[in-house]
Amino acid sequence: MLKVTCPKCKKVLQAPDDWAGKKVKCTGCKHPVRLPAAEQQDASSNDLSFDLGTLGALESAGRVTVREAKGKPMTLKEAQEAAKASQTIVQPDDPTIRICPSCRLKVKVADPHTEVMCRHCGAGIPPVAILKGEKARYQDSMADRMKIPVTFYSGFTQATTYPLPALGAIAGAMGIALLSIALPLLVILGFLASSSLNPINETKEGTDYGWVGVFISVAFIAQAVYFGSVGYYILIDTIRTTTSGAEHPPNLTWNVINLGAALGGYVALLLLYALVMVVLVTISKGFPDRMADFAELSRPGNIAVLALITFGVPMNMIGLSSSHALEGLNPLSVGKSIFSTLGHYIFLFLITMLYLGIYIGIMAAVLNWAGPMILRAAKEGLGAGFLNMLLGLVAWAVVMGAGFYFAYAMGRILGLFCRTYREQLAFEL
Incomplete structure (x- = not known):
């Protein structure tokens, strides 16, 4: 695994070895970060006196996303269609599998109630809906789910x-x-x-x-x-x-x-x-x-x-x-x-x-x-x-x-x- 530190927010990112030399987006601040080439990674690893694997365990939640090419911003209609396509129903056998609304690839996420970014194309994957009567239904954003209590005024x-x-x-x-x-x-x-x-x-x-x-x-x-x-x-x-x-x-x-x-x-x-x-x-x-x-x-x-x-x-x-x-x-x-x-x-x-x-x-x-x-x-x-x-x-x-x-x-x-x-x-x- 490749490991690199974001120069802006100092977040440690990890990526597969075959992504060496590519530009990725930091999951913390969304700042573009270029992964080092394989030779640079090996040389820097030999110079360090500690194991970067321990940092990888601490940053297990951090996943980098790769943009193979600069994409054109989606129009409102395309965004609505992507959001509609993302409203998939969780299957009882594996509730951790979600489908990316952009590239349509399956993504495994431990928590089905959180919004994540696709590691293949970088698009956002919203929370999925759960079958009515089983657990809870999360189809809106976190702001929409928050209920403001009625006060006197x-x-x-x-x-x-x-x-x-x-x-x-x-x-x-x-x-x-x-x-x-x-x-x-x-x-x-x-x-x-x-x-x-x-x-x-x-x-x-x-x-x-x-x-x-x-x-x-x-x-x-x-x-x-x-x-x-x-x-x-x-x-x-x-x-x-x-x-x-x-x-x-x-x-x-x-x-x-x-x-x-x-x-x-x-x-x-x-x-x-x-x-x-x-x-x-x-x-x-x-x-x-x-x-x-x-x-x-x-x-x-x-x-x-x-x-x-x-x-x-x-x-x-x-x-x-x-x-x-x-x-x-x-x-x-x-x-x-x-x-x-x-x-x-x-x-x-x-x-x-x-x-x-x-x-x-x-x-x-x-x-x-x-x-x-x-x-x-x-x-x-x-x-x-x-x-x-x-x-x-x-x-x-x-x-x-x-x-x-x-x-x-x-x-x-x-x-x-x-x-x-x-x-x-x-x-x-």
């Missing part, structure tokens, strides 16, 4: 489309909201209708359906409490999964135990805010004994305190999603987390207010259409007509679905903030 604009993969689950929840009221109601109404056909049950006054409105009202209240807890758990669960690095929305959770455990922190947060309002009114006027007393909250000083509390709500939600949910109620932890990310948190608060404003606008439009039907169905029941009653139930289901969608979007925004500034927050996320 690069991902908050896509929060509105984040819940799209969960539309099936949201539609299922809307169906549950509709059927859980309509199904038992229709069964009872069907039984009463069939019973009224019996001559024995005929009365002069007819059947009283006034209870239908009461039934729908109670069902609406029960669903508002239960589905509200489901929506809150979606918010918390989305924050957690996004913080962990997941890019897909989590599934809906209907387990009452999980919902109750998560909802406890939210109820505690609401009670804390209610206590603050009571304290503010008590300081201004005395302990409130009627709703009119809370008008004292409109004073500038009280408004400033309430605004400060409202400013910390997004961080409260982040704290409630941590492994220690009560840390979300700790003013020290919340304040420390806000001040350590103050500039970014102000932007988060503004984005949260923007999304909240969009949601309120959409919900106002939905309730403007659905509100009268929902109230009429709850108040009059069948008195509003059977079709109007069903439309009211459908409108209610739409309101529930919109709430779930917004919970996913807001959880995504808060989760991206946690993912990006996790080390600066005073919570165990």
Whole structure:
């Protein structure tokens, strides 16, 4: 074997003896290097006091390439055809054999996932593709394979489309909201209708359906409490999964135990805010004994305190999603987390207010259409007509679905903030 040192990068190259006197390209810096003639190689070897074979073992990865003649640069079309031809499928019996896209000669490479240069013509041989399902598929360059994680600033604009993969689950929840009221109601109404056909049950006054409105009202209240807890758990669960690095929305959770455990922190947060309002009114006027007393909250000083509390709500939600949910109620932890990310948190608060404003606008439009039907169905029941009653139930289901969608979007925004500034927050996320 011939051995030569590149004069530019000092890399030791090795080549077969029959390449003596030819010009080769250094594998390290791509600088052209002329191999010594056989006589020069023998003379220099006799003058050296150490064995160049040891250097050859250390530089086993270095392979020289030979250009027999100066080639003409490939056109774009030729390069595309060469790249297409290089996408060979690794055979299970010998995954180390690749075909050069330029000279079409077989080249043996120990690692099928690295890009090498052909030792015959000097052309680049890209990584080969592996059969789907066996190991991995490498058809792109290393830069294309690198995935840049989604951060707060690069991902908050896509929060509105984040819940799209969960539309099936949201539609299922809307169906549950509709059927859980309509199904038992229709069964009872069907039984009463069939019973009224019996001559024995005929009365002069007819059947009283006034209870239908009461039934729908109670069902609406029960669903508002239960589905509200489901929506809150979606918010918390989305924050957690996004913080962990997941890019897909989590599934809906209907387990009452999980919902109750998560909802406890939210109820505690609401009670804390209610206590603050009571304290503010008590300081201004005395302990409130009627709703009119809370008008004292409109004073500038009280408004400033309430605004400060409202400013910390997004961080409260982040704290409630941590492994220690009560840390979300700790003013020290919340304040420390806000001040350590103050500039970014102000932007988060503004984005949260923007999304909240969009949601309120959409919900106002939905309730403007659905509100009268929902109230009429709850108040009059069948008195509003059977079709109007069903439309009211459908409108209610739409309101529930919109709430779930917004919970996913807001959880995504808060989760991206946690993912990006996790080390600066005073919570165990």
